Amino acid sequence: LWTDTVQEVLPNRFQGYLSASSNPEPASIETAPDTAFSSCESHKYTTEIVSLDPLVIYINNFTTHQEADELIAAGESDFQPSYISTNTGLQRVQGRTSSSAPLSPSLPLVQCILTRARTFMGSTLSPTERFSTPQLVRYERGQKYDLHTDHWPSHQVDDQGRLFNRVASFFVFLRGECEEGETYFPEVEPWSTSNSESDPDARLEKTFKGKVLRGEYKGEKKGVKFKPITGNAVFWVNIDAKGEGDGRLIHAGLPVGGGEKVGMNIWPRKFYGWEDGSEPRVKKEEVRWV
Numbered sequence: 001l002w003t004d005t006v007q008e009v010l011p012n013r014f015q016g017y018l019s020a021s022s023n024p025e026p027a028s029i030e031t032a033p034d035t036a037f038s039s040c041e042s043h044k045y046t047t048e049i050v051s052l053d054p055l056v057i058y059i060n061n062f063t064t065h066q067e068a069d070e071l072i073a074a075g076e077s078d079f080q081p082s083y084i085s086t087n088t089g090l091q092r093v094q095g096r097t098s099s100s101a102p103l104s105p106s107l108p109l110v111q112c113i114l115t116r117a118r119t120f121m122g123s124t125l126s127p128t129e130r131f132s133t134p135q136l137v138r139y140e141r142g143q144k145y146d147l148h149t150d151h152w153p154s155h156q157v158d159d160q161g162r163l164f165n166r167v168a169s170f171f172v173f174l175r176g177e178c179e180e181g182e183t184y185f186p187e188v189e190p191w192s193t194s195n196s197e198s199d200p201d202a203r204l205e206k207t208f209k210g211k212v213l214r215g216e217y218k219g220e221k222k223g224v225k226f227k228p229i230t231g232n233a234v235f236w237v238n239i240d241a242k243g244e245g246d247g248r249l250i251h252a253g254l255p256v257g258g259g260e261k262v263g264m265n266i267w268p269r270k271f272y273g274w275e276d277g278s279e280p281r282v283k284k285e286e287v288r289w290v
């Protein structure tokens with residue numbers, strides 16, 4: 001039962017339980033309340049496309065308010081000043097003043113949310129392509145995350161020699177009780193502003209009812225920003241079909257004016273071949289997930 005072949009065909013939420021490194025004693029398996037999985041499977045989200053190219057999708061009710069609170073509670077004791085992940089390791093930078101907490105993917109609720117994200121990704125992820133450890137980010141008054149992209153400028157190499165990158169991002173607003181603090185994409189024009197509308201801002205307001213707004217950069221109207229609303233999420237694609245990073249997805253967490261904003265980063269990873277050409281460094285059956 002504990003072979004990789006079995007793992008590949010199992011739903012994502014069970015894969016962790018069966019990994020070769022985990023204890024296969026059934027008694028040691030942490031079980032989730034039935035409600036966690038049933039609410040997970042029968043998700044209630046709806047979607048609206050903000051931009052087709054690059055692809056940016058607004059997701060209403062990606063989590064329930066209860067799930068959002070439970071996710072925050074799960075990471076509560078692990079918040080640390082935020083770092084960024086670079087080619088040379090983790091770094092503290094002035095441009096990111098929030099605090100962050102990792103969320104263990106083995107927690108049933110976290111697995112549930114990752115399963116939801118995997119289902120959303122449809123056929124774009126293979127069963128062996130996994131998610132980075134999800135991350136909570138918390139901002140208090142004045143805290144922000146300056147313009148950045150979520151993908152690495154060059155693909156990362158896993159311990160098997162495989163190249164990987166963050167193909168897409170979900171940013172989920174888990175607590176939106178704040179002023180300002182929008183997630184801002186200066187290079188993404190919402191579709192309605194490119195239509196021949198006499199007042200694209202009014203049209204945007206009408207379409208998204210205040211959830212999605214025109215942004216402003218150096219005094220000029222530019223791009224799009226998303227208001228933190230508990231349970232809602234923004235999804236976008238970072239890496240194009242050729243495996244190259246799309247700089248148009250540059251974005252920022254604007255400074256929070258007051259109150260508190262908590263978000264959750266979910267980063268699906270895709271593989272982009274092997275570091276040393278096409279040859280795997282290890283035999284295929286020895287490959288373990290990262």
Ligand SMILES: O=C(O)CCC(=O)C(=O)O
Nearest residue numbers: 137145182183252253265
């Ligand atoms: O806080 C936000 O609105 C965006 C956060 C973000 O982009 C990130 O953590 O990578």
Ligand SMILES: [Fe+2]
Nearest residue numbers: 148149150251
């Ligand atoms: Fe980001």
